[in-house]
Amino acid sequence: MSNKWEVFVMDLDELVSEDEMELSIRTLNDGTDKYTYKRVNCRVSDDTSAYPDHLQVRFGRGQLAPKEFSINVLSEIQRFPDKYL
Amino acid sequence: MDNQDNNHVVRDYLAPASNREFIEALKKSGDCVQIDQEVDWDNEAGAIVRRCCELEAPSPYMTKIKDYPGFSFMGAPLSTYRRMAISLGMDPESTLPEISKEYLARTNSEPIESVTISKDKAPCKENILTGDDVDLCKLPIPLVHEGDGGRYVGTWHAVITKHPESGDVNWGMYRQMMYDGRTMSGAVFPFSDLGKTLSGYYLPRGEAMPFATAIGLSPLAAMAACAPSPIPEDQLTGMLAGKPVELVKCETNDLEVPANAEIILEGEIVPDVQVEEGPFGEYTGYRTSPRDFRVTFRVNCITYRNNATMTISNMGVPQDEGQLLRSFSLGLELEKLLRSQGIPITGVYMHPRSTHHMMIVGVKPTYAGIASQIAQLAFGSKLGPWFHMVMVVDDTIDIYNWDQVYHAFCTRVNPVRDIRVYDHSTGTPLYPHASPHERKWSMGSKVVFDCTWPVDWDPINEVPTLVSFDAVYPQAIKDKVLSNWESYGFDAV
Numbered sequence: 001m002s003n004k005w006e007v008f009v010m011d012l013d014e015l016v017s018e019d020e021m022e023l024s025i026r027t028l029n030d031g032t033d034k035y036t037y038k039r040v041n042c043r044v045s046d047d048t049s050a051y052p053d054h055l056q057v058r059f060g061r062g063q064l065a066p067k068e069f070s071i072n073v074l075s076e077i078q079r080f081p082d083k084y085l
Numbered sequence: 086m087d088n089q090d091n092n093h094v095v096r097d098y099l100a101p102a103s104n105r106e107f108i109e110a111l112k113k114s115g116d117c118v119q120i121d122q123e124v125d126w127d128n129e130a131g132a133i134v135r136r137c138c139e140l141e142a143p144s145p146y147m148t149k150i151k152d153y154p155g156f157s158f159m160g161a162p163l164s165t166y167r168r169m170a171i172s173l174g175m176d177p178e179s180t181l182p183e184i185s186k187e188y189l190a191r192t193n194s195e196p197i198e199s200v201t202i203s204k205d206k207a208p209c210k211e212n213i214l215t216g217d218d219v220d221l222c223k224l225p226i227p228l229v230h231e232g233d234g235g236r237y238v239g240t241w242h243a244v245i246t247k248h249p250e251s252g253d254v255n256w257g258m259y260r261q262m263m264y265d266g267r268t269m270s271g272a273v274f275p276f277s278d279l280g281k282t283l284s285g286y287y288l289p290r291g292e293a294m295p296f297a298t299a300i301g302l303s304p305l306a307a308m309a310a311c312a313p314s315p316i317p318e319d320q321l322t323g324m325l326a327g328k329p330v331e332l333v334k335c336e337t338n339d340l341e342v343p344a345n346a347e348i349i350l351e352g353e354i355v356p357d358v359q360v361e362e363g364p365f366g367e368y369t370g371y372r373t374s375p376r377d378f379r380v381t382f383r384v385n386c387i388t389y390r391n392n393a394t395m396t397i398s399n400m401g402v403p404q405d406e407g408q409l410l411r412s413f414s415l416g417l418e419l420e421k422l423l424r425s426q427g428i429p430i431t432g433v434y435m436h437p438r439s440t441h442h443m444m445i446v447g448v449k450p451t452y453a454g455i456a457s458q459i460a461q462l463a464f465g466s467k468l469g470p471w472f473h474m475v476m477v478v479d480d481t482i483d484i485y486n487w488d489q490v491y492h493a494f495c496t497r498v499n500p501v502r503d504i505r506v507y508d509h510s511t512g513t514p515l516y517p518h519a520s521p522h523e524r525k526w527s528m529g530s531k532v533v534f535d536c537t538w539p540v541d542w543d544p545i546n547e548v549p550t551l552v553s554f555d556a557v558y559p560q561a562i563k564d565k566v567l568s569n570w571e572s573y574g575f576d577a578v
Contacts, residue, residue: 008234008361008376024361026235032152032222034127035236036265037360061372062232062364079358080268084383 003053004028005071010060015044015069022077028056039077045070098191098327100174103345104301104394107172108146108159114177116168118143124158125151126236131229134160134399141165141404146394153225160397162241163304164405169413172304173325181485185432188325188417196316197323199330199341207333207344209299214387215336220266221384224348225395230366234376235262237365238269238350241398241406242300243310243318245340246354248282254340255279256310256318261298261382262362269298269350269382270362272374275527276470276511283354283380293353295338296382301347301396306330311406312414313468319343337386347393351386367515368400368407369440374514374524408437415441415471419463426462428455434484435472443474447484448537456535457505464531470511475533481551482536493536503535 005025009015021044026037045051051072057065078085101107111117124130124147133145138161147158163169170179173187204210214223226236239261247254255278261271273280287294302310309321322330322343332341337351359378366372400407412435420433423446431447446459456477463475478484478493498504512519512529519529538548550556554563571577 008364033266035228036222036263037235038265058232060364060376062230062234064232079360080355080383081357084355084358 003073004056005053005073006056006058008058008060009065012057012065012067015055015057016046017044019043020074025055025071025073038073039079041074041077043072043074096327098174098325100172100305100326101303102326102328103303104159104162104347104396105345107162107304108144108394110171111144111168112146114167114171116143116165116171116177117146120145120147121149123149123151126153126158126225126227127151128228128231130158130160130227130397131399134397135230135401137161138164138399138405139402144168150225155392156225157392157394158225158227158397159301159394160399161405162396162398163308163410164398165409168304169308169410172308182432185413185417188413189420191324191327192314192316192321192417193421194324196320197327197329199319199323199332201341202331202333202344204333207331208390209333209342209344209346209349209388210336211391212389212393213336215385219384219387221263221269221350221387222266224387224389226263227395227397229397229399230401232372233262233365234361234363235264235270237261238263239271239298239300240400241302241307241396242298243302243306243343244271244279245297245299245342246279246282246294247340249286253278254317254319255282256299256306258307258310259380260365262365264360264362264381267384268360269384270360270379271382272362272365272514273380274470274513276467287354288356291356293355293383295335295340295353296351297335297338297340297342298350298382299342299346299348300350301390301394302343303345306343306346307396308410308414311410313418313471314414315467335386336388346390348389348395349387350382350384351388352382352384355381355383366399366401368405368411369442369515369517370402371517373517375521403438403440408440411471412437412439412441415468416444419444419446419466419468422466422468423459423462428459428462430459431480432484436487439474442472443476444472445484445490446475446477447480447482448477449480450537450540453540456503456533456537460505460507460531460533464507464510469531470513470527470529473510473512473516473529473531475531476536477533478536479538490536494534497536497538498534502539505533505535507531507533 051070055069055071145160167177243256261269305325306322309318331344333344362379363376364372398406416435429449460475514524
């Protein structure tokens, strides 16, 4: 089953790239960890069938974007040094 | 009830000593509705609280939370003056001037030192999670508003910290968003007590700062955490309650927390990592401050009471705690400041619907420039960044009566002479009227509206006379009209 993620951006153009990008995304899957974040390396497409997972987008003040994307999460980035883990 | 405690005679005002006692008191007075059907933490609880705020309805106490058996929510704890009166142990019907007078009397009394109790007597230690068991997702953290940047752990709470050199302990209500199971991010303004300690000590040294977040406080502890008072908040809580606060030491650091709080999060503010925070529905009634990289809290211990209650303040359009309580305590702290400077004021009031942006001051205008003096003192104080408008009226105006204040503003303010703007001052990132650049750098501007008559106008021949029932008719005529009012055919007033 595919996952559903959400990202906050200032402009949808931030997501238009063929390249791998680094994003903070939060899970929208049901469960007690809903809305928790991960920092990830990923690829994003405005073709909703291009990648396995669904990506919903919000703007900086929480407004839902009209357009949806797909996302392929490649790896998770650990933001905290070992001393905090 | 008077007692001898800590070598002081203190008066116990019989205020609710915990959030649980507060809920019971609210139930008894009809100021709380218990909801026993299941409520979803994902938006539904937030929507209930928001609607209660906008309708000034009773506080919702939600006993069955989806995914979180054994936990409960309490929303809108202090969003009405009735609930504020109950929190102080006063009659719910007390008027705002009566509540204000009582607050000033209690907070001008002798400080009451807190007492430290042992862990085995502290309810907040009934459950302790450490190590790999620490996971914020185990707590019923609500998504307060659709579109918020995350689930907000801290909306009605105290972030407890200590300055390592001065030893000053600070309880502050700094909002905290769950980023992941171990991490929270929060908005800490640079001019706040915590902001100054971080920028003045910990960040330059690259050291982590211990913190504890206490959720589900007694209403007076929450009031103290929200109040911009120079008195240490634990002592202020004691002064408001008339008895010492019971504290208990944290599991993983040397901070002390209220022993009867529902939930405690312990950890450290990290100096070398920042994660995103926001957006969030704010007390101004908007989402204004940008999503940004903010102060980051790592949690390494969670303690909580059995059947713990998560408290929720849902900020938005008036009125909620963000406006009502902050307007109340900020206005009264400004009143103390002006009185300490010998200004002949009659009182200070901030209307909750101004979202504590406008300070209304009543004064006996005995000399020229008194409105400017008031504004400069208020804007120049530590409290100044939190508001940007001062309206000064004379002692004939009831500062609590917006109709009178608004009439004075619209009729007595000369646009050239009586409006003065102060530029290049400190503001907050939450000001909706500020530009994005001003928000980012906490820049602001201020204005004073002088609604007093100029002192150099002749009071007989130059100051206009007020035309109202009370002001113009002889007492005998007024008495006659009032006594005959119903016989004229009108309803009693």
